[in-house]
Amino acid sequence: MTDARTIRLDNRRWLHLVDRARAFLFGSRSRRGIVWSVALYALLIAIGFVYLYPLLFMFVTSIKSPADLLNPMVQWVPNEIYTGNYVKAFRVLNYPVSLANSIFASVAPSLLQTATASLIGYGLARYRFPGRRIIMLLILATFIIPPQNTVIPQMLTYRNLGLLGSPLALILPASFGQGLKSAIFILIFYQTFLSLPKVLEEAARLDGASDLRIFLSIAVPSALPAYIIAFIFSVVWYWNETFLMVVFLEGGVQTLPLQLSKFAQAYENLYPPGVVNIFDRLNEAVKMSGTFLNILPLLVLYFVLQKWFVESIERTGIAGE
């Protein structure tokens, strides 16, 4: 009798231990076990490495001196921090001017594109009119149509008007809602305004406010997060866009990505290969410095405005419909 009971007790104790061990390793309802944690972090680090590797590679290469570049022993830790590459890349990219151009060529269209997108987004969300669905379909169509199907006639028109090479060639379509990925911004605003309560607007209407006034003084302020998000994304996409820039700004304003895309050529104009000594020839360290200088403003923007990127779509609900 007693024997059987102790065995049963032992058994229970044993099972309890197993349970605890299992909870420690694999987790319980309330907390994650160690195995899961290790697996989770291992995967997270592996994936994080995928994204950080090119950046690290770019940065490390960019501070290598010519001697370090040739030295096969030097992989990840340069012997010295060599800033000469940045000095050269800075000159080759004509950095201050290109930076200012890039900022203007991405901020100006973005502002106007955001404004127009919010206008039509509001119209579609708040008013019912015949052809609403067709307009929605057309908006989706503008997202799908590849730029090269519409770009040539536009370029020829701008050439006739003497606008080729001027930022106006980018600003004009953007201000009419035909800019880069305008459709996405329209959908963001459509979703945002749909989700905002109508009560305030109706009260203002009863008080005799005009529709435009209601939009400007009630709808716009309450959709402010959507404006900020649309603007930030628009700036980033314009900044990174090269196809439209190459076509529309050809021979005129030079943005950073444009300068980067003809980096080798520009370098050899500044530092003719026959003239400069071998250490001043174009090498990957200088190229990487140029690339890094190119994305540096975006990185700064990203780290400063991180919160907005992270919260962006959670707030605006782009994932709907």
Added chain:
Amino acid sequence: MNRHMSSFGRLSLRAREALHGYGFALPWLAGFALFTLLPLVETLRYSLNRVTVTVTGIRLEFVEWANYTRALFTDPSFVELLIGYAIETLIAVPIVLIFSMIIALFLNVNFKLKGVFRTIFFLPVVITSGPVIRELAEQGATSAPGIADVPAVADFLAQLPSALRNPLEYVLTSFILILWFSGVQILIYLASLQKIDRSIYEAAAIDGASAWEIYWKITLPSLATATMVNAVYTIITLSHFSENRVIKYIYNQTYAVQGGIGYASAMAFIYFMAMAALLAIVYLFLMLWARRGSR
């Protein structure tokens, strides 16, 4: 007030609403006509002509479908590029979808240092631009480090027929590059995950469902819409990407003596059709999958 009650008043109210709606849509509608529809029709016209650019303007010479037949039957590289594009896109889309879904699932649970990882995972949203990617690719910073160079793997690849080898090589050499296209998709999945009602999970857990079952029965079906959006977004981003070889080829032909604007326009339309076909294929596939999942 009384006037509004009458049926005439209500009608005019509706007309008023419509009028204001059009008012808000007007800038976009004008822009669509001017900057999208008109150029699109114009490009279509170019594609049926031989276009010569002169000092005073452009000269058109109607050639019917000659540009199209040339692109599809005579040009040795265009069709090959197009097929390569289609295969690569069809491979890249599932990779992007699965990968961004995994990351979003991670970022949806709580763990230490979540903010740091989130910051890293959203980097592609900011950095994916043509010249940057090209520089990185040239320096070998975008291929899965060295897998394709391992002798055993290289031997294995050499044994395969080229129809199978090319896509596999593409995956191995461009895997990291493909991952760089998952930025926005992660955001969309994350937003969608956070919309799922917590109480469903709790109810499932009380009923004794395992995490595995919860994923397949609750999470995945709830992500059906987001998956559709992401698939479409991925295809379009990949197809519009300025380093896309088809796009570069079309662009170069625009200025080529042999090609010219007419030929480039015809290719642009063929490319557009190919892209639309890809969209339709992936869309139908996902529709079928979603319907089967919901049954």
